[in-house]
Amino acid sequence: MIIFLKREFTKRKRFLSVIISLNFANPVFASHDTTLADDTERTNKTVVIFTIDGGGTRGILPAVMLDALQKKVGQELTPLVHMWGGTSVGGIEALMLNTPSSNDPTKPAYTPQDLINLMPQEGPRIFPKSFYNSVTSLWGLYSPMYSSTGIEDVADDYFGETYLSESLSNVIVAGFDITRNVPIFFKSTSAKVKEEADFKMKDVARFTSSAQTYFPVASIQSKTGRVVSGIDGGNVCNNITMCAIVEARKKFPNATDWLVVNFGTGRVVKTVDYDSVRDKGALHWVRPTISITMDGVSSVVDYQLNELLPPVELGDGYYKRRYYRFQPVIPESLSALDSVENLASLRMIAETFVQEHDAEFDAIAEELRSINGKKRNSKRLYPILSSRTSQREPKDSDDISGSRDLDDLSASLESLS
Template sequence: MRFFPFFKRSGDTVRILSVDGGGVRGIVPALVLKSLQMRLTRLSSDAQLWNSFDLIAGTSTGILIALGLTKPQRDSESNFLSHPEYGIDDIIDTYRLHAGEIFPRATFRALRQVMQAFGEKYDSTHFERVIKRLYGRTAVRDALTNLILTSYDTEARRPFFFKRRPPHHRPADDLDFLMRDAARAGCAAPTFFEPAYVSPLPPAFGNYCLVDGAVFANNPAMAGYIEARKLFPRAKRFVILSLGTGSTVKRFTYHEMKNWGYIDWVSPMKGVPISSIAIDGQVESVNYQLRKLAGVEFHRLDAPLLGCSEEMDDASDKNMNALQRLAQGIIQANDARLDTIARTLVGQGTSPKDSR
């Protein structure tokens, strides 16, 4: 039942799931969540991922996971007895079956990288077809639990958040969007896809030009925490499970960079260093801040992309298999920790504050 989280859990504790951006690397947190789901089920037959968290935050590929976990079988705000249309296995299969459709491999890959400097790398039609099939006409407001999903408004020059909130927490100007439009906007990575041009429900409020929220919050855990503080102002304890999509291992040395100009800093051939460095810095700064906050128990599960491509669009069989091995390594390295997190989510124990 939808109200399962509130039957057994203390009202002063809020559980938050946060999933980073990372394109095809989203299969990594999806597999970690599958392992967590198995542990939850062993503790309680009623415990599912969607009803074990009070709020889910997502950026880019993390939005696809958040929406996949919370899309109801019935499209209605009164769906409190509804169940999610998809399970975690369905989400994993989406990566396995459709990543290559969304990010088709080019015969002349180096040429495509050069052309990326002059226009978007991919036609968004394939991606739009996939998310239309997944989410149909379901609205973000119909989601089974609270959501905060990141994007960036290029016309207003400020962050933009798609939110699912309880009715009593919604201001009059709170906008609703189709899930597929939130996914399209939140995954509109600059130079990979053209910006999204979407309208709220009802469409009388005009259109918004939006791009991937990774430009300011590839790690949305802090956004999730702030939103949870608004929704649960009396809470004393915030348990945050933050899932990465693999951390970069490429290093830029002084001798390599000392003569770089504009072209080098934005070169796709070099992995767009100015972007990747900014994203890494944001991810790590959020991790640091949340570990230091009083009343926050922060669990960060991630690992270096050793043996994997750092490119968000490498959907080759070789890389997808490598990412699955990376996920298994994260699960094995955090076996006891995942058990503890599962017990905390169903209200059977507490977890120590993360000191890492």
């Protein structure tokens, strides 16, 4: 009896660990995922996952980083990445890089340079400044600050009638379904096998970026007319990396290793003074709570992935990193999610960040080349002390527990199905 109880406790503990690590992710189309068995790919090589955080106009930060990386690789990134993931502006950028060109459907219609130009060119349409609208909406307290017309027109211009099923690589984009009160993940893997999961890219872009107080709630239809209504995925999943890994595990069950790269939209170092909030109510907690939701949850995902994907020792003091998170620190003065005026300064921060992390970008570029058959130069690899800890955000967070191995995570997920 004691042995039985211990086994049950262990199983339940693992179950809770998985639920926590997935941030309670419950895809709306999960009931259809069993059909994806025929869509798996039998690769025995390293699977590459790129994810992009949400952050409005701050999306120029990951755009600059992706552009720098593509230049180092010397070829388009889209076909080199097995799974792309994004939330809000990160979802829009992931979709852009996977939109087929009208001239050559095997090539992406947009490059990382187009991502850099997105907000400078389209930001004024998406976030039109109007003192009248600010006043009548009470700066977002009474109604959305912006009409959906701008973001919808921009999405239509960039994606047209392209469907998610036409994505060049695998893509997962996050939203939140308010009618079911659950996260929803728009997945190209599901879209390719189920029309009810196949939405137009422009509609997915609108949905994932429908941040409340900024834009009206989104309501979109799939090919079969299925309607989903909701808001920005950043509310629950601003860093979609863990969900992208789970999706990649299903798509590539025989993968031998992983290269996971997450591109952030800037971290604002804010602290809350104890005396200023210790006896305060909701009004005083609104702004700190937004920061905690966006940055805190993303930092938890970062912690989990540092534990799940530690560097692999190669001998002679060298290690191969399997997980990177690039998250520049930005001043509070540049923290706005809808400021076109901040774009030039944000771009400069991103360019400086790339220069400061040149060794990491070189290592990723070389890893991408080696995965695709080119010889690796071991001199580009560097010791664990200069790589493992450089991007980890939460330090000494012993309160957070999680599995250290993706195989354990996968086994736990399989036990739930």
